Amino acid sequence: MTVELGVFAPGRLEILRRLLSDPSLAPEFEALQGPQGLERVLADPFSGPELRWLAFRDGEPAGFCWAFVIPTREGSFAMLRPGVVARARRTGIGSRLIETASAAVRELAPQCRELCLTAWVPSPEAAGFAARHGYEHARFYWLMERPQHGSAPQVDWPPGVEVETFDGTERALGHWSEAYNRSFAEHYHGALSTPESVRALAAVPGFRPDGVLLAHRTGACVGFCQNQLLPGRGEVATLGVVPEARGIGLGRALLRWGVGWLEHQAAPRVTLTVDGENEGALSLYRSEGFETVRKREIWSRRLP
Numbered sequence: 065m066t067v068e069l070g071v072f073a074p075g076r077l078e079i080l081r082r083l084l085s086d087p088s089l090a091p092e093f094e095a096l097q098g099p100q101g102l103e104r105v106l107a108d109p110f111s112g113p114e115l116r117w118l119a120f121r122d123g124e125p126a127g128f129c130w131a132f133v134i135p136t137r138e139g140s141f142a143m144l145r146p147g148v149v150a151r152a153r154r155t156g157i158g159s160r161l162i163e164t165a166s167a168a169v170r171e172l173a174p175q176c177r178e179l180c181l182t183a184w185v186p187s188p189e190a191a192g193f194a195a196r197h198g199y200e201h202a203r204f205y206w207l208m209e210r211p212q213h214g215s216a217p218q219v220d221w222p223p224g225v226e227v228e229t230f231d232g233t234e235r236a237l238g239h240w241s242e243a244y245n246r247s248f249a250e251h252y253h254g255a256l257s258t259p260e261s262v263r264a265l266a267a268v269p270g271f272r273p274d275g276v277l278l279a280h281r282t283g284a285c286v287g288f289c290q291n292q293l294l295p296g297r298g299e300v301a302t303l304g305v306v307p308e309a310r311g312i313g314l315g316r317a318l319l320r321w322g323v324g325w326l327e328h329q330a331a332p333r334v335t336l337t338v339d340g341e342n343e344g345a346l347s348l349y350r351s352e353g354f355e356t357v358r359k360r361e362i363w364s365r366r367l368p
């Protein structure tokens with residue numbers, strides 16, 4: 065058996081698309097199914113062509129891995145996303161892929177302090193694989209869904225708050241980026257955003273400017289909600305309120321706006337993903353009728 069690793073050259077995108085839709089990989093990579101799924105990974109501001117690999121076994125496509133390197137206040141962390149088709153598993157291909165990815169992250173992002181793996185659980189193969197490579201449990205993220213579909217609640221904006229949809233201007237990029245950073249400053253793996261990273265996010269295929277709402281109070285951006293249409297579901301993808309505007313009902317109003325927008329787009333299900341230890345967000349989501357339907361585990365390994 066020969067195993068070769070190659071890069072995701074543009075001419076090989078169809079190979080990757082076929083691997084992603086293989087029945088043994090599609091459930092884990094469900095959010096990347098459909099016509100623009102792969103394009104979203106390729107356009108991600110925190111990844112790049114030097115952080116993506118394909119694996120071939122005896123010349124046949126067998127797996128892939130890409131890495132995101134995400135800056136936070138405590139230094140960067142890298143999320144590795146390997147996948148190996150069922151027929152080629154337990155032959156060391158997944159290990160080759162993440163070892164190659166880890167070496168590239170160390171070389172290209174020497175400031176990176178942590179490597180992570182993730183999978184929907186239960187997944188004995190992902191858990192066994194993570195343990196075998198010295199990764200330990202770090203967190204659960206919960207996928208929550210609002211079963212009362214078709215009954216978007218009324219939105220009541222707190223007094224003094226004005227809202228506008230994202231218009232792509234420099235002002236909006238700056239406001240969104242700053243509100244994001246201030247909202248997630250204390251959070252686990254809170255990414256550090258910049259106007260440039262937000263501009264790149266807004267250029268990702270399928271991004272809907274009208275699905276982003278910015279909330280202002282006395283001229284400052286104090287909250288935001290970004291929605292995303294995924295295959296088979298619509299997601300309230302990020303929602304944040306800056307510390308000084310918490311406790312006045314703005315998070316609830318933004319969430320309700322997000323649910324209403326997604327229902328208006330005829331999303332068949334309305335979901336969101338939340339850090340399972342973010343008690344404040346969890347109680348808001350539960351009180352708005354969201355229920356946990358799936359869990360995603362994060363495993364982590366420190367880098368020296």
Ligand SMILES: CC(C)(COP(=O)(O)OP(=O)(O)OC[C@H]1O[C@@H](n2cnc3c(N)ncnc32)[C@H](O)[C@@H]1OP(=O)(O)O)[C@@H](O)C(=O)NCCC(=O)NCCS
Binds near residue numbers: 088147182189190196
């Ligand atoms: C997880 C995954 C990438 C592993 O790929 P792979 O090529 O089979 O991995 P390897 O052959 O390099 O396995 C290395 C070690 O991981 C552990 N491992 C892998 N699969 C396992 C399983 N089903 N149960 C328990 N341990 C397992 C073993 O220790 C294995 O070594 P061994 O075969 O000598 O016992 C693959 O199963 C996969 O693509 N799963 C679906 C996608 C996914 O979950 N991706 C996220 C991964 S964190």
